[in-house]
Amino acid sequence: xxxxxxxxxxxxxxxxxxxxxxxxxxxxxxxxxxxxxxxxxxxxxxxxxxxxxxxxxxxxxxxxxxxxxxxxxxxxxxxxxxxxxxxxxxxxxxxxxxxxxxxxxxxxxxxxxxxxxxxxxxxxxxxxxxxxxxxxxxxxxxxxxxxxxxxxxxxxxxxxxxxxxxxxxxxxxxxxxxxxxxxxxxxxxxxxxxxxxxxxxxxxx
Amino acid sequence: xxxxxxxxxxxxxxxxxxxxxxxxxxxxxxxxxxxxxxxxxxxxxxxxxxxxxxxxxxxxxxxxxxxxxxxxxxxxxxxxxxxxxxxxxxxxxxxxxxxxxxxxxxxxxxxxxxxxxxxxxxxxxxxxxxxxxxxxxxxxxxxxxxxxxxxxxxxxxxxxxxxxxxxxxxxxxxxxxxxxxxxxxxxxxxxxxxxxxxxxxxxxxxxxxxxxxxxxxxxxxxxxxxxxxxxxxxxxxxxxxxxxxxxxxxxxxxxxxxxxxxxxxxxxxxxxxxxxxxxxxxxxxxxxxxxxxxxxxxx
Numbered sequence: 124x125x126x127x128x129x130x131x132x133x134x135x136x137x138x139x140x141x142x143x144x145x146x147x148x149x150x151x152x153x154x155x156x157x158x159x160x161x162x163x164x165x166x167x168x169x170x171x172x173x174x175x176x177x178x179x180x181x182x183x184x185x186x187x188x189x190x191x192x193x194x195x196x197x198x199x200x201x202x203x204x205x206x207x208x209x210x211x212x213x214x215x216x217x218x219x220x221x222x223x224x225x226x227x228x229x230x231x232x233x234x235x236x237x238x239x240x241x242x243x244x245x246x247x248x249x250x251x252x253x254x255x256x257x258x259x260x261x262x263x264x265x266x267x268x269x270x271x272x273x274x275x276x277x278x279x280x281x282x283x284x285x286x287x288x289x290x291x292x293x294x295x296x297x298x299x300x301x302x303x304x305x306x307x308x309x310x311x312x313x314x315x316x317x318x319x320x321x322x323x324x325x326x327x328x
Numbered sequence: 329x330x331x332x333x334x335x336x337x338x339x340x341x342x343x344x345x346x347x348x349x350x351x352x353x354x355x356x357x358x359x360x361x362x363x364x365x366x367x368x369x370x371x372x373x374x375x376x377x378x379x380x381x382x383x384x385x386x387x388x389x390x391x392x393x394x395x396x397x398x399x400x401x402x403x404x405x406x407x408x409x410x411x412x413x414x415x416x417x418x419x420x421x422x423x424x425x426x427x428x429x430x431x432x433x434x435x436x437x438x439x440x441x442x443x444x445x446x447x448x449x450x451x452x453x454x455x456x457x458x459x460x461x462x463x464x465x466x467x468x469x470x471x472x473x474x475x476x477x478x479x480x481x482x483x484x485x486x487x488x489x490x491x492x493x494x495x496x497x498x499x500x501x502x503x504x505x506x507x508x509x510x511x512x513x514x515x516x517x518x519x520x521x522x523x524x525x526x527x528x529x530x531x532x533x534x535x536x537x538x539x540x541x542x543x544x545x546x547x548x549x550x551x552x553x554x555x556x557x558x559x560x561x562x563x564x565x566x567x568x569x570x571x572x573x574x575x576x577x578x579x580x581x582x583x584x585x586x587x588x589x590x591x592x593x594x595x596x597x598x599x600x601x602x603x604x605x606x607x608x609x610x611x612x613x614x615x616x617x618x619x620x621x622x623x624x625x626x627x
Contacts, residue, residue: 160388160389160399160400161382161384161385161386161388161389161399161596161597162389162399162452162594162596164594164599165452223594223601224601225599225600225601227601230589230591230592233589234589237584237586237589238586238587238588238589239586240587291587292587293397294397294569294587295393295397295497295498295568295569296393296397296497
């Protein structure tokens with residue numbers, strides 16, 4: 124194996140890291156500048172939710188894109204993207220708990236039970252917690268690659284719940300959630316196609 | 329984010345008439361050709377003493393799906409709306425139907441400033457100083473006949489200038505309705521201005537309804553037709569999602585919307601949520617309209 128210092132593209136990872144932080148930096152500077160519109164709390168929650176979903180889909184896109192393009196090194200950024208998705212999910216949830224509800228736990232419990240969009244969102248969050256917690260090399264070794272992989276397929280359920288969360292939230296104009304649903308379905312389709320091909324090859328051998 | 333740090337002033341908002349407001353109002357009244365002078369814009373016992381929401385918020389954070397479904401869309405896109413000339417038809421079960429320019433419609437009326445709370449079904453609220461006149465005054469001019477029981481309102485249908493109407497997010501044109509006694513209630517206002525000026529397009533120019541004890545979507549914007557009818561008229565949001573939006577849609581903290589708790593609301597410009605009041609705080613004035621009705625069923 125080549126020495127880390129001379130590896131080409133060594134600088135890519137920090138760049139991806141900084142790019143992933145940009146939405147938060149932009150949101151923060153808008154907040155400081157008082158540039159979040161008439162309902163800043165809603166703007167913060169929506170913006171963080173948008174980015175949580177976008178980064179989650181980006182993380183999910185790594186493997187399909189890697190297979191389609193043959194760019195094996197893309198796999199190196201998958202964990203970071205997944206953790207950034209979780210980072211924005213946590214910020215999105217915190218903004219709801221603190222800024223919107225201001226720790227009104229009774230109202231929050233009520234929301235989780237009665238508002239189906241919050242039920243779906245909370246379920247997505249809960250499914251993502253064990254995935255974030257088992258993201259280290261050590262955890263992969265401890266669980267074993269097979270079990271780890273099976274567990275992490277749950278990300279597709281979390282992604283679907285996240286899109287559903289958005290879908291249930293909008294009143295009438297479903298264009299935006301449809302775009303996210305389309306991307307998710309495409310990524311899942313690509314993955315399913317690869318799985319089917321692999322299965323077919325195995326069977327015909 | 330703006331947090332409140334100063335206690336509310338002792339001076340009631342409607343006692344202050346800054347010069348700019350005075351000039352704006354005069355300009356508006358001249359342009360509307362309303363036959364009144366400043367002194368006759370009456371103070372009103374119906375006005376709330378709550379702090380008025382910043383004008384910028386009320387003119388940039390709008391639900392007006394004819395211009396798009398994002399809150400910022402109307403303020404960015406509504407300039408294309410042509411409000412001059414503008415004709416309003418008042419017809420149906422009336423002795424004297426009217427087809428008038430909005431100027432001729434407004435001219436005989438005495439404009440009043442009414443500072444009302446506005447509660448959106450989405451769980452936020454504002455306090456807005458409207459300029460307008462009671463709907464009942466116009467209804468008196470057309471003389472509803474004995475069998476008229478409801479009033480149906482229609483917004484302009486103009487996909488060329490209302491880009492939101494090019495997609496069927498709702499059934500266009502937007503329609504709303506009131507029971508006749510609700511329409512005749514002295515709180516029910518036809519507004520032609522706000523903040524001492526003409527209505528901005530995004531807020532429903534040139535003429536809109538304001539029904540302060542109902543969720544905001546009942547207060548239909550940019551009205552072209554008012555019809556007196558015998559049976560309960562269809563209304564747009566009810567057609568779109570009948571289990572979510574009822575015909576009455578009175579502000580009611582007891583009846584939750586599937587998407588939003590209605591127990592609390594965020595007053596725009598304030599940080600903490602506050603408790604929502606039954607009938608948006610107008611129970612004393614309007615609860616009599618619903619005696620004997622189950623408002624959970626008739627939500």
